[in-house]
Amino acid sequence: MCGIAGFSWQDEALAGRMTQTLAHRGPDQYGVYTDAWVSLGHRRLSIIDLREHGRQPMSNEDGTVWVTYNGEIYNFPELRQTLEAKGHVFRSRTDTEVIVHAYEEYGPACVEKFNGMFAFAIWDQNERELFLARDRLGIKPLYYYWNHAKFVFASEIKAILQVPEVEREVNPQAVYHYVGYEFVPAPDTMFRHVHKLPPGHYLRLKNGRITVQRYWDMTFRTEKRSPRDYAEQMRAILTESVRKRLISDVPLGVFLSGGLDSSTIVSLMSHCGVEPIKTFSLGYEDETFSELDYARVVAKQFNTEHRELIVEPVTPELIEKAVWQLDEPMTDLSSVPFYLICQRAREHVTVCLSGEGGDESLVGYDRFKASKAHATYALLPDWIRRGIVAPLVRTLPDQPQKKGAVNIIKRFIEGGLLPEEGGHMRWQYFGTPEHEAGLFAPSFHARMTMDPFAPIRAHLAHCQSASRLDREIYIDTKFTMPDSVLMKVDKMSMSHALEVRVPFLDHQFVEFCASIPGDLKLKGYTTKAIFRTAMEGILPDRIRGRGKQGYSFPIKNWLRHDLNDYMTDVLTSSPLMKEAFNFDYIQGLMQEHHAYQANHNHILWALINLAVWHRQFVEAG
Incomplete structure (x- = not known):
């Protein structure tokens, strides 16, 4: 795993500064x-062929x-054989060289040959083209x-900011979507002039x-198969992916x-003959947020070399480190624990x-269940839901535990009040009409388009299925996952030069899951139903029957106690909070x-x- 950077002119010193920014x-x-038309930089984390042969x-x-x-590129050995048969000569054992020769052989279509995770830039000197x-x-x-006039690219925004011409200007529309979704949807970033290349695209x-x-x-x-056939093939494809x-x-x-997902990976690693398997788990003193007991069950069954980390209330210093590594604010509550x-x-x-991707392809999140339940709840007249139930539920005090009946009911009712076009993302969207009206300063408000689900409509325009559940899976996979879950995984792991591999996101496994009928993935209100069947006899029933919990930490309680002073200091001292927001409204919250x-x-x-990011990246610039 590595860091890449470059631009469309010759400047070896600048390329060096950009690349040094990615040293972690x-x-x-x-x-x-460098040559007269391009500069390319690289920082390498050696994984395969540790010698000089892998230098980029x-x-x-x-x-x-x-x-x-x-x-x-996980299928690089097979691709190498094919390319050698076509006359290409290799000088290393790396997958990097496979990319070079595959581009020579297939041009831009080379990306369709690769099975793996990648971001790369190719300079074709003969064509004077950057790909x-x-x-x-x-x-x-x-x-x-x-x-x-000038084109710049990098693995992280902080490297792009080394170029003096890149303006550190806040993107108001990105701020609006960030407050609701807790991440900035592609192709935007929090910087007005910096963009993400969307997944599955080339430039x-x-x-x-x-x-x-x-x-x-x-x-x-949908293919005509029995549930047993689906379960057996799912297990086989995932085993090969691992x-x-x-x-x-x-x-x-x-x-x-x-x-369920991480435990499955451990079981399949064991099946593949890995021993001892080194496992890493984290937990909290608040047991409603902790999963350590379940992790210990799996570690014991597969005799892993197991290590645990108990997360205390996070320090301001740790929060600031995480924001710096993320490049732009993204408030997945598991980010800091994952760091x-x-x-x-x-x-x-x-x-x-790691187990990322299983909840998207196999329907693992509670928001899928909420969407299905709301279809029944919506049969009640609107005046009852909005005029009686919602006001009553709002009077219930928040409970300190992670979920619990009261918290679940409150979140279900609140999400259901949002426009139906939001689909299941209504239960993962944290903007409200009240927030829109009261949160933003008028001058900043005027620079935004207040259309919360416009990004979802844009993505669904490309989805060929009319099924409600298929379209929800599509949004989770194409919209939410890349800019939230996967951004967190990449930035938090690479800040420590740790490569994370995600077997559930082998594209062949994702494509197979898309062929499974929806009622086998969400059976009644049982999420990942067919996957649970596939792991029968392999995982303990206690693990196989579990619901989704995740790495999120008890921030709601910490903001009331350990981090209350930090929150107050950060928000009251931020010029962005006073420029872009109604600070009296924030104080009320x-x-x-x-x-x-x-x-x-x-x-x-x-x-x-957002305030910490602005201080680090805009005010400090």
Whole structure:
């Protein structure tokens, strides 16, 4: 795993500064290539072929094609054999060189040959063309800046900001969507002039023009098979996905939450003959947020070399580190805990497998159940739901535990009040009409389009299925996962030079899951039903029957106690809070949260992260 950077002119010193900014992603080797038209930089984390042979940027035999690459191509041995048979000569054991020769052989269509996670840039000297590509699911990030004269790209925004011409200007529309979704939807970033290359897309820069092209999409097709056939094939495909992700010349382990997905990975690693399996788990003193007991069950069954981390209330210093590594605010409540568990794992391994992606493809989140339940609840007249039930539920005080009946009911009713076009994301969206009316300062409000679900409509325009559940899976996979879940995984792990591999996001497994009928994935209100069947006899029933919990931490309680002073200091001292927001409204939210009158942790945590980001990246610039 690595860090990449570059731009469309020659400046070796600038390429060096950009690349040095990414040193945490690749501490093992450093390289820069420049010519009259391009500069490419690279920081390497050595995983395969640890010697000098893997140094990047890397070229073909005659130096006319150069690549800087971040990721892993798991089918590179097979591709290498094919390319060697076509006459290509290899000088290393790396997958990087496969990308170079595949581009020579297939051109931009080379991306369709790769099975893996990747973000890379290729300079084709003969064509005077710069070619960038990002993997199908968005596991690896790739950002760019373009002002019609200069083009800049990198694995992280902080490297792009090394270029003096890049303005550090806040994107008001990104702020609006961030407050609601807790991340900035692609292709936007929190910087007005910096963009994300969307997953499953490539970009070509030639003759002073850029074009962005989609090369992969998720399609749904139902095949006529028995549930047993689906379960058996699912297990076989996932086992092969795990096996492919075991290739490494350095130690590897697995994150074990005790949930269904991570426990499955441990079981399949054991099936593939890995021993001892190094497992890493985290937990909290508040047992309603902790899963350690479940992780211990799995660790004992598969005799793993198990390590645990108890997360105390996070410090302001840790919050600031996490925001810096993320490049832009993204307030997934598991970000900081994941940062800590990656730090702990890196003391023992260089590669970790993790369970991200299973909840999207196999319907694991509570929001899928909420959407289904709301279809029945919506049969009640609107005047009863909005005029009687909602006001009554709002009077219930927030409870300190993670879920619980009261908290679940409150969240279900609140989500159901949002526009239906939001689909299941209504239960993952934390903006409200009240927030929109009271939160933003009038001058900032005027620079936004107040259309909360516009990004969802834009994505659904490409979904070929009319099924409600298929369309929800599509949104989770194409919209939420890349810019929230996977961004967190990449940035938090690479801040410690730890490579994370995600077997559930092998595109062949994702495509197979899209062929499974929806009622086998969400059976009644049982999430991942067919997957639970597939793991029967392999995982303990206690694990196989579990619901979703995740790594999220008790921030709502910490903001009322341990972090209350920090929250107040950060928000009251932030010029952005006073410029872009109605600060009296923010103070009201803090008071209500502290008094348990409401749970405003999502919006308050989002504002804290936004204020810290602004101080680090805009005010300090």
